[in-house]
Amino acid sequence: MASLLRNTNPLVSPLLTDKYQFTMAYAYWKGKRHQDHATFDLFYRRNPFKGSFAQFAGLDEILRFMSSFKITNDDLDFLKKDMSQCDPGYFKWLKNLDCSEVTIHAHKEGNIVFPKEPLVRVDGPLGILQLLETPFLNLTNYATLMTTNARRMRIAAGQDKTLLEFGCRRAQGPDGALSASRYSYIGGFDASSHVLAGKMFGIPIKGTHAHSWVSSMKDTSEINVRNLTYFKNGQKKEIDFVDFVLENQKKLGWTATNKGELAAFIDYALAFPTYFLGLVDTYDTLSSGIPNFLIVAYSLYQLGYLPIGVRLDSGKLSTLSRKTRKMFQDFAKKTSTPHFAKLKIVASNDINEGVLYDLKKEGSEIDIYGIGTHLVTCQAQPALGAVFKLVEINDEPRIKLSNSFGKITVPGKKNSYRLFGKNGQAITDVMTLFDEQPPQAHKQYTCCDFFDSHKKISVIPSKVEPLLQKVWDHKLIHKLPHVKEIKEFGDSQAQKFDPKLFQRKDPISYPVTLSSKLYEKMHQLWDEALAPQIFD
Template sequence: MNFNTALYTDLYQLAMGQAYYLKGKHRTQATFDYFYRKAPFEGGFVLFCGLEDALEWLENVSFSEEDLQYLSDQGFDKGFVEYLAGFKFTGTVKSVAEGDVVFPFAPILTVTGPVVECQIAETFLLNCLNFQSLIATKASRIRYIAGEDKILAEFGLRRAQGYAGLQASRAAFVGGFDATSNVLAGKTFRVPITGTMAHAYIQSYDDELTAFRDFAETHPDNCVLLVDTYNTLKSGIPNAITVAKEMEKTGKKLIGIRLDSGDLAYLSKAARKMLDDAGLSYVKIAASNQLDEHVIRSLREQRAAIDIFGVGTNLVVGHENAALDGVYKLCSFEDKPRIKISENLKKMNFPGEKQVYRYFNDDGQFVADAITFETLEAPGSMAHPFEPHKRMPLRPASARPMLKAVMKDGKRLFPERSVRDIAMAAGENLRQLPDEHKRFDFPHVYKVGLSREMEQLRDRLKEEKLKESES
């Protein structure tokens, strides 16, 4: 399946493209901001993910002959289809880094270029960035609650949303997972893969002990035994202990056992004791079965003896949200700042080409983000975006600009970053985010505000538009 076609977009992008083209405005410069309004999972942040895929798509996207024929058949204007034959993305992209922690309403990525190019790119950018950021954020929550000492394995491919399984595995790794069961993801992104056996393997034998023995013999260096096919405490663990002892005689060690049903807190503690009593304290305990950050929190509270968490469905589909509400809004056209009016202030966007400054405290922790124009320095104070009476002083000397040019004239400015590098950077960024923004219940709201100049322009444009639409 070739997703590098510009047809992987919404029809209205092309319909608007035709309108611009026929009016001679298709080359008019526009700027769009990508941002989100509400953090998923009732949390306080998003871990930005998917930029590498987005840049690769932008650098390679085109319409094939077959695509153009299809558009002609759909009734598109002949001249417009000819224009699309030479289509490529020639714009500029500024973005926070992949693996950065980002907050509601602050631009994460901006696209500047001929309006038709910006519009055709919109759908793929939203599709790619919304999903991967959602999953990376979910993964980071699971890592946060599991702790740095646990091994986290992503097992979601069978319940992932179709082809999204590949991107989900990548995003889970960026968000802090150690390995995936998805072999194609392992090869594509050079991340560790993991997995040993299913119940079917045990069932294919007349008895569990022989199944375990054969598996240990054929996987002497990476043997994890699934112990819940018949009866975890009476059959599975005793048989695993027998095999572990037999492995010791050949100089090998059983890596672990896996629990996949029942009460994981109770069973893991019982299993730990049985293994320890047998002198097998090195054998790790893995657990899986409908895990998410809330179940893992509960397991930790109960002091479950689990070393490895296998997380599937809830991670790779981003349950409960399943979608991030990221949007892509026009903020400049023909060098004029633009906004959309709404009775709901939160549904408006901020005008003009922007920079976001992040402020740090003396411990290097995030304090606040201020949105201003890209031509301005870091402001010394900011206003709440929707409650203008709330103002906050800021220390410009501690500020760093978040948006950096990553693509110019349609060409990437930096070489591709490895998924491993992005994951390491993400871990570092998450450490700089204070815990009160990471907690699950009513996280403290991270402050994002507007510079005085941004606030003033937004209010002036709003007044003008309201007057026009009511006149």
């Protein structure tokens, strides 16, 4: 099974890494420590976007990377040249290296996660594990950040809105775009504009036309193909659609609209009579775009085609959407076409999480949001900062202290559990030593704060969920889920927590805690590691 897996991006290889991984691996090998048994934790330190949670993603890509891990002869030639001072035996070792001695436990992709708890725990020989650090971080950092960002936008927009990812042109390169499409879908978006994401992942794709379509025409004389086929009483008929629309224009009294725009709408409707959605802000939304759209949409309607709606891409979206809705409603009344009152209003242009909350508050009439830049670049915080830290070697836990207090690691090979209360909501995620008794349902359990020995939570959980599941045991042990399954799991997770955790303003924080034994172990190692302060 494993041999069939490929990286989504063919660029992904063991060389997608920092050079210091190869120098360290060399030094481990040279010092005969490369086969020492080690454990690394992948975790992040602070919740992104000033929030109280993240949503984990990237596991699928990590497992693909593990499956296909191979340093090619070409790679070796490059490394030999770049590290010419190194013993040639090292490169022989690299040539045969793979992930067959590694075990991986991880959170399920799409799970809601919290700072400091291991999202991925990696056990195996020190040498190969060191070489996994940068690729693992590259493949999970942006994935998790992006999924979290999408989830926050989904929460901001509400469940009843349709969310479309429009970021391909603003993402960080081709793969940034593809990842953005994948992870916004997992994080709660409904579809993407990105064709390659549709092809590769089966994500629904959407799109109609741009401003260039509208500005490409000057008037209806440029329309080359004028006839539209339609059906009346089951019979196929043809009509000069241009003349038909121009007559309707006169009847409706909107004769001073932009001529090029009207021609472009007609030409687009001729190509997509069953899916007519007009971008209405190329010249002026309310005085030209909407009337031109309505003239063409009404003509289609008379021939039995149901128009879809409009897209607003500039200006004050809440006001414009309300005025647009009013025009639709007035038109529906005037022409006795109730369908027109409920036409869809799509909005794009610089939408972010804050704008979504504002638009809701202002009572906008937008049905569908197309979000690009702020979604895919995670403008509010463009990096997650997850890290990959050595926590145990040869069965001895290791700690990393630091001149920055927040950078201290929780030592040792660990398990972690989510404890639920009677109402079905999660209470705390608790980390334990690897080999201690897990917390049990309906039994009292003491959870400790990281630093304050007096701060403890005593819990009688109604349910205990192990968070780290084995996903790689010398090889892949389950079939990888389809992106749709990951999305469905991701979409279902928020309900397991207090909704106040997800609010934008003053979200409550969720406690991540330690078992008593892990607390003791951590502080003992901390004391041992500190050197007396001999300089000042």
